[in-house]
Amino acid sequence: MNQPIPVLAAGDDFVLNRLLIEALHAASDASSWQPRELELPWPHTPFGRIAEVDEASGSEEAMIDALAGVRVCLTQMAPLTERVLAACPDLELFAVSRGGPVNANLAAATAHGVRVTYAPGRNAESTAEHTLALMLAAMRRVPQAHDSMRAGRWDSRLFAYQATGLEIAGSTVGLVGAGAIGGRVARALVALGAEVLIADPYADPATLPDGTRLVALPELLASSAVVSLHARLTEETRGLIGAAELAAMPPGSVLVNCARGGLVDYPALATALREGHLFAAGLDVYDNEPLAPDHPLRSAPNVVLTPHLAGASRATARRAATLVAAEAARWLRGEPPRHCANPAVLAAS
Incomplete structure (x- = not known):
């Protein structure tokens, strides 16, 4: 034996x-x-x-x-x-x-x-779901409403037009990357009624989820109310979303990143949030982890932060x-x- x-x-x-x-x-x-x-x-x-x-x-x-x-x-x-x-x-x-x-x-x-x-x-399923959770929390300003309730307020001012949130249904959502996670997010967004654009130079159009459209990154950035990142971090993609790319996004749009922190220039993102060019951001990954106590994202408005938990x-x-x-x-x-x-x-x- x-x-x-x-x-x-x-x-x-x-x-x-x-x-x-x-x-x-x-x-x-x-x-x-x-x-x-x-x-x-x-x-x-x-x-x-x-x-x-x-x-x-x-x-x-x-x-x-x-x-x-x-x-x-x-x-x-x-x-x-x-x-x-x-x-x-x-x-x-x-x-x-x-x-x-x-x-x-x-x-x-x-x-x-x-x-x-x-x-x-x-962790494809978990990360796709966390992406949607951050996207919805940022678009509907869930953390701000939660904080006001915990503080003992019933803040009806959040019903004022300028304070209300955005909807996925009817919006154009751009996904940068169409791998296992991006594909799952795309199918969920289509089911929720979004128009979904995908930028991925390595994607086979025949394998993309139904209801999505493959475009170049500049078109995706200029056309999307929400941009969500699902690309790998390589020398080619490092710093993919910098100040110029953030400026190319429509005023009042949203950025979500559950991929890799190195894809984004985060100080530039904090500036775009403070200046009001972006409506909100939802982030799970950062340029340096753990996120420093004095990192500009911690004081930026309308940002939802989680500590690299998407796969948890x-x-x-x-x-x-x-x-x-x-x-x-x-x-x-x-x-x-x-x-x-x-x-x-x-x-x-």
């Missing part, structure tokens, strides 16, 4: 070790595995850079101890560095339950023969665990991974 394979669940207080192990047992024979657990301190302790990798939690020392003799690791935030890899020669699969494995040194993993997998789309749902945590467990099951069966971040390691093996 084969001996069970040591596997490390390096979870945290979002993607729980319990979820990782339950998903592993659901995806393959439970008797095939010998689970170990390492609990990382995120989100109670912010993630950050560890050695040469980004957005990681825990420490190299804890990983080296926990990975002794382990062949498979399921995690969200654990650091996979050159030092960890050199100290853990038994490791073969490092399955990261995130859309991008920035906490793994891919070049070093390839050199050590370790497959690194990732989990695209794990229980369903996302369960999907994340399911996706990495499926990669472990493929490894167990001798099959190639579905989402490999360092495919060169497959050719080498």
Whole structure:
């Protein structure tokens, strides 16, 4: 009889070790595995850079101890560095339950023969819903009304024409990016009665949701009452929405960003809000996180801010665990991974 394979669940207080192990047992024979657990301190302790990798939690020392003799690791935030890899020669699969494995040194993993997998789309539903929540909250000025009620007021002045909000139905909404999240947002907006424009140079028009139209970014900015960002952050898209782009948006329009903070010049956005060119903004991501106490967005009017929570749902945590467990099951069966971040390691093996 084969001996069970040591596997490390390096979870945290979002993607729980319990979820990782339950998903592993659901995806393959439970008797095939010998689970170990390492609990990382995120989100109670912010993630950050560890050695040469980004957005990681825990420490190299804890990983080296926990990975002794382990062949498979399921995690969200654990650091996979050159030092960890050199100290853990038994490791073969490092399955990261995130859309991008920035906490793994891919070049070093390839050199050590370790497959690194990732989990695209794990938070698409949650982020699409959060986008709509921020959009509606900003357009209908929900935070201002909430604050007035909590302060003991019944502020009927919010019914004055100039104080009232905007509707999605009948509005033109522009989406910058039409991937898994943008596509979901587009379908919801069409159902709510919006005219939806999409700017995405890589989109196939045949795959766009019904009721949407593909346009260039300048046309989208000039035509949209609401602009929502769903693009990846690359050298091409960094600073995509700056002062000139904000000025090109119609007076009284709204900007929403649940994608990446680096897409937007946020000081310029704060100015556009203070000067009244934009009606409102809804933001979940920032140029530097956590957002500094003196950041101009904190004092800008008519802005709804959340602390990078768009992907934070229980369903996302369960999907994340399911996706990495499926990669472990493929490894167990001798099959190639579905989402490999360092495919060169497959050719080498």
